[in-house]
Amino acid sequence: MKTERLGWMVAAALAGAVIGMGFRAPGDKTGTVDVIKVFKDSDYAKTQNEGLQAQVAARRDVVTFVQTHRNMKPEDADKLRILSTKDKPTAADKDDITRIKTDAGSDEQKAQALQTKEKPTAAELTQIEDYTKRKDATGQRLEKWRTEFNDELTQQQEKMNADALVRVRQVIQQVARDQGYSIVFAQEIAPYCSNDLTADSLKGMNAKK
Numbered sequence: 001m002k003t004e005r006l007g008w009m010v011a012a013a014l015a016g017a018v019i020g021m022g023f024r025a026p027g028d029k030t031g032t033v034d035v036i037k038v039f040k041d042s043d044y045a046k047t048q049n050e051g052l053q054a055q056v057a058a059r060r061d062v063v064t065f066v067q068t069h070r071n072m073k074p075e076d077a078d079k080l081r082i083l084s085t086k087d088k089p090t091a092a093d094k095d096d097i098t099r100i101k102t103d104a105g106s107d108e109q110k111a112q113a114l115q116t117k118e119k120p121t122a123a124e125l126t127q128i129e130d131y132t133k134r135k136d137a138t139g140q141r142l143e144k145w146r147t148e149f150n151d152e153l154t155q156q157q158e159k160m161n162a163d164a165l166v167r168v169r170q171v172i173q174q175v176a177r178d179q180g181y182s183i184v185f186a187q188e189i190a191p192y193c194s195n196d197l198t199a200d201s202l203k204g205m206n207a208k209k
Helices: 004-012 034-039 041-066 076-086 093-115 122-177 197-209
Strands: 017-019 031-032 185-186
Touching: 017 076, 031 076, 031 197, 034 041, 034 122, 034 197, 041 076, 041 122, 076 122, 093 122, 122 185, 122 197
Parallel strands: 031 185
Antiparallel strands: 017 185
């Protein structure tokens, strides 16, 4: 999800009506603000977008690895998903991820060697059957993960939208109050207003903790 898209979502939520300040100053001092720019160019938007893209990449990498290592142990696949998508994996988590990937690579080599063997023993046939079951289970697991990952990322996007909307509105309202404005329009509504609060609102976004 790109910041431009999120910016438009925030703007759409604020546009179409005035951003009320909650009071009326003498003379109804009126201003305008480019809501998209206030959000899109802010440090907050960049940080949020980087975080979301990192989550997307982590999930994509897990799916890609498991797709190419379908003979790995099911319990290792599940653990890899959990550890790889943690916000802040520990050193122990990273060591566990390395161990899982090493074991998965070993299982792939063993499976390929068995499948190309001309006369496998009874024990080897049993192992081949076990690997076949793992591959089937992995395919089902990946389908389930794709749905769950899409749901997780959609929820993150919705939360980001909601948080951004609140933050942008609060910042614009505070700037307007500080400068004595009673009404501020989204720029789409009043594009020719001379009192532009965009720059000051952007500063407010970057200063907001």
